[in-house]
Amino acid sequence: MLREANRYDYLPLIDRPQIRWPNSARVAFWVGPNIEFYELNPPDGQGRPIWPRPYPDVLNYSLRDYGNRSGVWRVMEALERVGVRASVSLNAAMCDHMPDIVEECVKLKWELFSHGIYNTRLIYGLSEDEIRQVIRDSVETIKKYSGRNVDGWLAPAISSTETFLDLLPEFGIKYTIDMAPDDQPVPIKVRRGRLIAVPYSTEINDIRVMGVRGYSADQWAAMVKASFDQLYEEGQHNGMVACLPLHPFVVGQPHRIAALHDVLKHVTSHADVWLATAGEIADWYLQHHYDEAVGHRPSERAVRQ
Amino acid sequence: MTSPRLTYPLRRRGLDHNWFSHEPTIKRPRVSWPDGKAIALWITVPVEFFPLDAPAQPFRPLGGLMLGYPDLWNSSSRDYGARIGIYRIIRVLDSFKLRATAAVNAAAVEKYPRAIDEMAVRRWEFVANGLDMGHVHHGGLGIEDERDLIRQARDAVSEVAGGQVHGWHSPARSNSQNTLMLLAEQGFAYVTDWANDDMPYTVTTPAGQLCAMPLTYEWSDRNLLVQHNLTVEEYEAQVMLAFHRLHDEARQYGSGRILSLSVSPWILGYPHRIKALERVLTRISEVGSVWHATGIQITDTFKAQIAHS
Numbered sequence: 001m002l003r004e005a006n007r008y009d010y011l012p013l014i015d016r017p018q019i020r021w022p023n024s025a026r027v028a029f030w031v032g033p034n035i036e037f038y039e040l041n042p043p044d045g046q047g048r049p050i051w052p053r054p055y056p057d058v059l060n061y062s063l064r065d066y067g068n069r070s071g072v073w074r075v076m077e078a079l080e081r082v083g084v085r086a087s088v089s090l091n092a093a094m095c096d097h098m099p100d101i102v103e104e105c106v107k108l109k110w111e112l113f114s115h116g117i118y119n120t121r122l123i124y125g126l127s128e129d130e131i132r133q134v135i136r137d138s139v140e141t142i143k144k145y146s147g148r149n150v151d152g153w154l155a156p157a158i159s160s161t162e163t164f165l166d167l168l169p170e171f172g173i174k175y176t177i178d179m180a181p182d183d184q185p186v187p188i189k190v191r192r193g194r195l196i197a198v199p200y201s202t203e204i205n206d207i208r209v210m211g212v213r214g215y216s217a218d219q220w221a222a223m224v225k226a227s228f229d230q231l232y233e234e235g236q237h238n239g240m241v242a243c244l245p246l247h248p249f250v251v252g253q254p255h256r257i258a259a260l261h262d263v264l265k266h267v268t269s270h271a272d273v274w275l276a277t278a279g280e281i282a283d284w285y286l287q288h289h290y291d292e293a294v295g296h297r298p299s300e301r302a303v304r305q
Numbered sequence: 306m307t308s309p310r311l312t313y314p315l316r317r318r319g320l321d322h323n324w325f326s327h328e329p330t331i332k333r334p335r336v337s338w339p340d341g342k343a344i345a346l347w348i349t350v351p352v353e354f355f356p357l358d359a360p361a362q363p364f365r366p367l368g369g370l371m372l373g374y375p376d377l378w379n380s381s382s383r384d385y386g387a388r389i390g391i392y393r394i395i396r397v398l399d400s401f402k403l404r405a406t407a408a409v410n411a412a413a414v415e416k417y418p419r420a421i422d423e424m425a426v427r428r429w430e431f432v433a434n435g436l437d438m439g440h441v442h443h444g445g446l447g448i449e450d451e452r453d454l455i456r457q458a459r460d461a462v463s464e465v466a467g468g469q470v471h472g473w474h475s476p477a478r479s480n481s482q483n484t485l486m487l488l489a490e491q492g493f494a495y496v497t498d499w500a501n502d503d504m505p506y507t508v509t510t511p512a513g514q515l516c517a518m519p520l521t522y523e524w525s526d527r528n529l530l531v532q533h534n535l536t537v538e539e540y541e542a543q544v545m546l547a548f549h550r551l552h553d554e555a556r557q558y559g560s561g562r563i564l565s566l567s568v569s570p571w572i573l574g575y576p577h578r579i580k581a582l583e584r585v586l587t588r589i590s591e592v593g594s595v596w597h598a599t600g601i602q603i604t605d606t607f608k609a610q611i612a613h614s
Contacts, residue, residue: 001357001375003357010416010418012392014419047373158378161375179377180378180382180385183576203577204577219536226578227575230576230580231576298418
């Protein structure tokens with residue numbers, strides 16, 4: 001077992017190159033709805049049970065399916081109203097099961113990145129070749145249905161292996177959101193090619209805050225706004241990334257959706273915000289900032305006598 | 306023969322161990338802080354490293370990696386504290402001219418050198434905080450292994466503290482039967498693991514004495530914000546209630562009291578929470594009768610007065 005992942009260098013906030021976003025924006029803001037398919041009867045042997053109750057776990061299955069029947073359409077409306085294009089963490093099997101949702105995402109010019117095949121297929125314990133099959137399948141399926149390349153990856157249910165990150169660049173993947181060490185993109189060390197981590201947050205993630213912790217939608221909105229305000233303040237010195245991770249089955253509930261409108265109104269009322277997709281952030285960073293970050297050496301002060 | 310479940314060999318006046326006696330806070334000798342201040346404000350910043358291969362046994366500390374191996378998500382989220390969160394906290398403490406007491410895992414010295422340097426430059430106090438969050442001290446640990454763990458942790462932190470390490474904090478505040486004795490043996494002046502008082506008290510071990518310092522558990526960010534999932538507004542309210550009550554008691558009993566704040570880079574250092582620290586410190590500083598102190602300053606002041614009482 002590894003003591004640490006060793007995927008990035010220690011780059012402290014006060015000793016790192018400056019990021020400049022397009023039009024000198026302070027914050028690059030992206031919205032990441034997880035559009036997911038959970039199988040009613042997923043296979044066993046995945047390292048942990050998938051459903052908390054005996055199969056078929058009708059309650060938990062249907063709570064999630066609510067996102068696809070009702071919630072996601074409310075989320076689409078909210079984002080369209082403020083002109084924000086989302087970056088979807090998409091289980092590729094959604095293309096087969098519910099192409100209507102995928103088509104709507106394409107129509108809205110949302111970005112689609114890979115969230116594996118199903119959210120009920122974890123990657124723990126898979127061989128590298130098995131993981132390659134999963135990545136290839138997801139990338140090809142999404143491309144077939146959307147006509148667009150897939151630039152990013154998030155493993156289903158943030159499952160992982162020691163080496164899956166090394167395999168992503170083989171399929172043209174530029175960014176991962178499987179790690180959250182920073183409020184700026186982070187170069188990730190891989191065997192071959194380039195890969196970066198684009199910031200994502202479980203801290204303000206709707207599923208954790210409202211689904212698990214039981215905050216009200218208003219409390220969640222206050223938290224998200226406070227987070228954005230802090231990053232906006234700091235972004236005048238060094239460009240930051242604010243991510244809003246969403247689960248339509250959580251935030252898309254009728255008692256919560258107003259809080260999403262509220263948050264989006266707050267963010268889009270600021271002048272120096274770049275409303276971007278995760279892929280646009282990755283492209284900008286790779287083009288303008290990646291080399292400088294990789295080449296950065298700690299300043300003298302950090303070298304102990 | 307009587308069942309061991311019905312025999313009570315330590316049923317006696319006082320406690321069921323010999324580390325310290327039962328002495329209620331309000332009945333102990335008065336302590337006065339410099340300039341007659343009512344409250345010693347003691348800010349502790351844990352600087353922690355959570356290894357990917359941390360064992361699930363005997364238990365995982367709060368913040369320990371709970372997903373399947375390798376839990377990249379949570380290990381990188383704890384790194385967030387050292388890359389970003391700690392610098393937000395330093396900025397806030399600087400703005401109030403506050404020196405904190407950093408409880409540093411040995412592994413953090415090696416992995417987060419700039420953060421440690423920034424604390425050293427500000428003359429923060431360094432407290433040894435075990436090897437890392439994968440090495441908790443517990444009853445199943447052999448005495449030699451534990452002696453060695455403590456020595457390694459002390460030496461690593463001592464190197465950056467100019468040899469001045471007086472305090473000890475056990476990862477997750479977990480001890481073995483031997484921890485207190487081993488700490489006294491290795492010359493520590495104080496320990497911050499026990500949560501049973503508002504004020505310092507003396508601990509006696511076969512290897513000598515220690516001062517038990519009242520590091521807050523109840524209104525620490527990890528208890529309120531992580532363990533109990535409260536909002537930052539609720540956190541602020543609870544901290545302020547503690548502050549005002551202790552401040553009143555300082556007047557009532559004519560003795561200084563301590564407000565301990567435990568501020569974790571991977572908890573309060575997130576952008577949605579950092580302003581709460583600013584607001585709490587603003588409200589505390591408006592009250593006035595506050596002595597900004599590090600752990601060893603409080604310990605030394607306490608010990609000097611107890612010796613003369």
